[in-house]
Amino acid sequence: MLSRVAENLYWLGRYLERAEDTARLIQVSRHVMLDFPGAAVMGWSSLINITGSHELFDEHYGKRDEASVLAFLCADRRYGGSIVSALAAARENLRTTREVMPREVWEEINQLYHSVTEQVSRGIAMRRMDGFLKSVIRGCQTVTGMIIGTLSHTPARTFIGIGCYLERADMTTRTLDVRSANLLPRTPGDLTPFENLQWMGVLKSLSAYQMYRQQMRHRVRGPDVVAFILKDHLFPRSINRCLMDLHRNMYSLPRNGEACAVVTALQNRLESVDAGWLAGSADDLHRFVDDLQVGIGEIHDVIKSTWFAGVDEPAPVIST
């Protein structure tokens, strides 16, 4: 497979996941905030922090109210992580790799992009916001489902998967970081109902609430939530699970040694960290999440240098 094609597919996976995760994040944030409107202003502001886009946002918008934040995250083409931009980027990446992809996948992304662009250009009324977000999530899932169901287990599929899992891990770390910032430090086990709601909000932002209840079998507590999001092996959006899936995909590729080692190193850090200790201190959790973000950046770099070799650094010649 050509490096350029592999790189485009990797970004296709990342942008598709980014569009879906952004929609999920907004959707769940709205539900949580409706439960305690007093925290609303702080809540909308935190969405901008999660996406790491505060500089761009503050440059173009006066205040971090619901309407501005939603317009920015859903429809602003100046922001590369907005739903519209992410879908546009996914579509562009697929356009140049159409020949390796089942035709229906292209048609589906194309249709999703056009339908989202159209809804956004008409303006989304607040009461239709939920429907809009659902249609984005469902559209992305349809595309993902088609890829899973129709694309052979070739490197094409592997690179889409790698992009998707890395993006998901990245989004999870961001969500955990920002959503827990104002909850800590607290004494484990000593939760007010309000805090309980907020930790539930963290779980719900990651669509993790139900799975948490099933697996943890007790009430929502800070240390358990942190442990679940960081370390769980079974929940598909936990950072550990994302890294496991990432590793599994990379392992099927040629010359995977260095890249797999970088992923394993990050997994080891995750496994060895004390979640109870992190849940006890906002600063420590924040520092650890920073470390994870650096690790995710390193994974991206090693993927790039191994398989997408740039113009100035040719990869080793293979004998034919």
Next chain:
Amino acid sequence: MSRIEWSDYACSGLYDELLTEGGVPREAALELCRYLASLSAQEVAELKSAAEVAIQVMGITFTVYSDGNMIDRAWPFDIVPRIIPLAEWQRVEAGLKQRVHALNLFIDDLYHDQRIIKDGVFPAELLEQSVNFRPQCVGVSPPHGIWAHICGSDLVRDKDGTIYVLEDNLRIPSGVSYMLENRNVMKRVMPEMFETGRIMPVDDYPAQLYDMLAAMSPRPGDVPSIAIMTPGIYNSAYFEHAYLAQQMGVDLVEGSDLIVGTDDCVYMRTIDGLKRVDVIYRRVDDLFIDPEAFNPESMLGVRGLMRAWRAGNVALCNAPGAGVADDKVVYAFVPKIIKYYLGEEAIVPNVPSYLCMYDEDRRYVLDNLDKLVVKPANESGGYGMLVGPHSTAGQRAEFADRIKADPRNYMAQPTLMLSAAPTLCAEGIEPRHVDLRPFILSSGSDTYVTTGGLTRVALVKGSLVVNSSQGGGSKDTWIVDTEGA
């Protein structure tokens, strides 16, 4: 949409590909004409929309630019095929093989001894002024002496039924994917017509193309590594590049995917590392393939590609410099070129041509601009032409000035009354002008001609311009064996 009544079909004063004057079907078209006449108005409409749906579902598009945006348009297609009897086609096929054989000898000669100039058959000043002659190619001997591996020659038929070669496209001719897809559409919408087995198949082209490309490999014996090099998704023929890559199972590369090593071999960047490339079917104009040898600004090319080609480490198809024979002025010399190299008369004639570089011809052209078609030597796609009978006095005056300023760059031909074929238009079935572009593959040991080719049709009433960029469409082309009937 109404029923098709051949007795109402008015096609007088021109040669119709399917019917003789008076609405009587030609022998090879008899079955088709009967079939079409048997359909109800409803069925005709259904046939047309079935073809439109097939084209949309199959994703057959061509790309146009509009306001800086790229738009994929559905390929305009007419469901009434154009039919040529097998016996007539076999003569045309022999003529095309003869022509391309001679052109390859001519190009090879121009880049070596230039015997044809020394022998006074081809004027030296024409070569000196040629914009497609590449000094970088002098002395290079590509495998088997083949420069124009893939040629697309445009054929037209005049009022009296004579088929002429109108031009030879030796640089990067396109359209063959539409020929293949047109047949796929027709097999979906008119399967009953194919059951008789008298329509010759066209679908072995990708296999033939693959074999020809493989035969050019500098490392015979191995399974060759072949790539199609495209300028990218914004090129109007990107659909075709991707289509052919898919059909042949080869890589579709852009310039940035390739790198020339210090060993002067070409490699592509893959997830396994660098992989050697043996043959490149380049769909990038030769001036842009290598910023080191040609246009230094080119972002589409690969630095060092010409070095690798000259060293014989990679085959380029078509070879750089092949375009020297793809020039509307050189065209006029093709009958002489055939005679010179092969000692034969041209089997398929040229359209009579006037070269403005010659005083006598130029005087005639300037005096008869209203009757002639004037073409610049090096434009393609129907751009920069003057169609005399359809021109204004102002346009003629402008062309007269241009011809006087640069006579070498212009040639003129009488306005042919291009043949027509019945075409399903909004108002019903009407004659529309058509041409034909067959594709010829040359590997040195073998020459292959497509069975028929791409029939292009001017969808606008009375128009002679068949280019898809200017309102043209296409039809399926049937070579029909009437012997077994």
